[in-house]
Amino acid sequence: MKWKIIYLTLTIIFGCSKSKVMNQKSSKIVIAHRGASGYLPEHTLEAKSMAHAMNVDFIEQDLVLSKDDIPIVIHDIYLDDVTNVSEIFPDKMRNDDRFYVIDFTFKELKTLQVSERFDPKTGKQIYPNRFPKEKGSFRLHSLQEEIELIQGLNKSTNKNIGIYPEIKAPEFHQKEGKKLTEIVLKILSDYGYKTKKDNCILQCFDAKELERIRKELHSELFLVQLIEFPEETNQLDYFATFADGIGPWYKQILDKKLDKKWMFTSLVSDAHKLGLQVHPYTFRADQLNEFISFEEMLETLLIEANVDGAFTDFPDLMVSFLNKKQ
Numbered sequence: 001m002k003w004k005i006i007y008l009t010l011t012i013i014f015g016c017s018k019s020k021v022m023n024q025k026s027s028k029i030v031i032a033h034r035g036a037s038g039y040l041p042e043h044t045l046e047a048k049s050m051a052h053a054m055n056v057d058f059i060e061q062d063l064v065l066s067k068d069d070i071p072i073v074i075h076d077i078y079l080d081d082v083t084n085v086s087e088i089f090p091d092k093m094r095n096d097d098r099f100y101v102i103d104f105t106f107k108e109l110k111t112l113q114v115s116e117r118f119d120p121k122t123g124k125q126i127y128p129n130r131f132p133k134e135k136g137s138f139r140l141h142s143l144q145e146e147i148e149l150i151q152g153l154n155k156s157t158n159k160n161i162g163i164y165p166e167i168k169a170p171e172f173h174q175k176e177g178k179k180l181t182e183i184v185l186k187i188l189s190d191y192g193y194k195t196k197k198d199n200c201i202l203q204c205f206d207a208k209e210l211e212r213i214r215k216e217l218h219s220e221l222f223l224v225q226l227i228e229f230p231e232e233t234n235q236l237d238y239f240a241t242f243a244d245g246i247g248p249w250y251k252q253i254l255d256k257k258l259d260k261k262w263m264f265t266s267l268v269s270d271a272h273k274l275g276l277q278v279h280p281y282t283f284r285a286d287q288l289n290e291f292i293s294f295e296e297m298l299e300t301l302l303i304e305a306n307v308d309g310a311f312t313d314f315p316d317l318m319v320s321f322l323n324k325k326q
């Protein structure tokens with residue numbers, strides 16, 4: 001009943017619940033970065049429900065394994081910058097003064113309170129104007145729980161919103177004796193995500209792992225190679241041998257601004273020549289950096305640079321922008 005009331009309220013705000021998402025806007029996709037994380041604490045089921053009601057195309061899931069091999073939806077391998085773990089389990093701190101998801105069972109993780117992201121050393125909230133830190137009652141959850149929520153909402157609202165999971169820190173998990181990738185692929189398959197037609201995009205920063213997913217584990221999913229470092233933009237030919245798209249930092253697309261007009265690097269055009277889609281990260285209305293407004297950021301990257309979609313903390317604003325471009 002709780003989720004039904006929340007969802008009905010959100011759909012009144014953001015649009016009719018029975019509409020087909022892809023008929024509402026252009027072919028460029030909107031990816032809810034950690035859910036509607038500009039409005040609610042990241043990677044909570046509440047943030048995912050809000051994103052779904054905003055009529056996005058995909059909702060992101062960052063995945064890390066628990067001690068008992070349950071994929072947990074959380075941005076990183078650490079717990080101490082989004083939960084109260086230091087208060088509940090102070091004895092579980094490692095020698096580097098951090099708390100790791102992998103050291104906790106799923107049952108233990110469920111006891112933690114999730115908060116808006118903060119600096120674990122100072123306790124200061126990273127985005128001060130977002131949902132107040134340590135307010136509300138938010139919890140961690142598994143990949144299975146989130147898939148069931150999204151698939152359930154798809155059924156009850158007649159939508160077809162996809163999932164966009166990320167394999168986080170595969171090398172770390174391997175060193176810890178964990179098979180994160182294999183476990184995730186099995187769960188995705190069990191829930192009907194097996195091929196490019198199944199509305200699931202799988203992403204990873206580790207190119208060797210993404211290549212292994214394609215060539216050794218024989219996944220037929222749509223794969224996106226995330227790009228962090230400048231030198232990686234020169235490896236598109238290699239990425240194209242196993243990936244279907246790239247996810248660069250948006251600044252890697254920008255070159256310079258001349259007479260109030262942005263010039264671009266060749267990254268997008270080079271990727272498109274190789275048949276790779278481009279989904280840059282992360283568009284934040286409260287962190288504009290080199291842009292005057294969020295609308296300028298959207299116009300510059302989505303339209304002028306001609307990317308194929310983007311990750312955003314404010315999916316409603318991107319959906320609205322693209323609707324106006326029809």
